[in-house]
Amino acid sequence: MAVPSPSKSDLRIDALGERRAFARSLSAPLRAELEAELARLVLPRLIGARVVAGYHPLRDEISPYPILEALGDGQTAALPWFAARDSLMIFRKGLAAEPAPWGVLQPKAAAEAVAPDVVLVPIVLADRSGARIGHGQGHYDRALSHLREGGAVLAIGIAWDIQISEDPIPADPWDMRLDAIATPSEWIDCR
Numbered sequence: 001m002a003v004p005s006p007s008k009s010d011l012r013i014d015a016l017g018e019r020r021a022f023a024r025s026l027s028a029p030l031r032a033e034l035e036a037e038l039a040r041l042v043l044p045r046l047i048g049a050r051v052v053a054g055y056h057p058l059r060d061e062i063s064p065y066p067i068l069e070a071l072g073d074g075q076t077a078a079l080p081w082f083a084a085r086d087s088l089m090i091f092r093k094g095l096a097a098e099p100a101p102w103g104v105l106q107p108k109a110a111a112e113a114v115a116p117d118v119v120l121v122p123i124v125l126a127d128r129s130g131a132r133i134g135h136g137q138g139h140y141d142r143a144l145s146h147l148r149e150g151g152a153v154l155a156i157g158i159a160w161d162i163q164i165s166e167d168p169i170p171a172d173p174w175d176m177r178l179d180a181i182a183t184p185s186e187w188i189d190c191r
Contacts, residue, residue: 008170009136012135019163039066039067042158046075049118049154050117051116056080061122079094081107089140089142090143092106093107116147117153121178122134131175154180156182
């Protein structure tokens with residue numbers, strides 16, 4: 001008798017627990033070193049990008065700030081912004097300065113809205129083909145779909161090494177695949 005594959009919800013729950021345990025096991029210097037390694041791996045691949053969108057990390061997520069803070073001349077960093085919980089995620093220039101509808105920090109509402117050509121996407125779990133499980137709200141899937149209607153947008157998932165699954169992750173028709181994934185030790189081309 002075949003054993004059923006775990007659902008996305010089950011995979012999310014397990015992966016969140018593993019991410020939490022891993023991130024909380026890191027000393028502050030080791031965490032900073034791993035995030036700096038991630039930046040060293042990603043930054044050379046951003047040459048030519050005009051607007052790079054990151055995110056304000058939750059406690060256990062790997063931070064994109066070392067990448068965003070090291071962008072070159074002529075490159076702009078942006079962060080997600082929400083008018084309300086059910087609104088489309090857009091990106092605005094500026095620092096994470098005021099609470100979003102969920103309490104996570106986002107740029108001020110008066111900050112300039114921009115269309116990124118690269119989006120650094122947080123991951124709960126991803127496989128090597130670019131299938132990703134996030135927190136389950138679909139914000140990145142909707143935002144990437146909308147951005148890609150206007151042209152090419154490179155979606156790079158960033159994660160701790162433990163967040164990469166060697167097994168395929170179930171994907172729904174509306175899930176937007178990642179073009180690449182970066183961890184502190186590996187670049188995975190998913191195209």
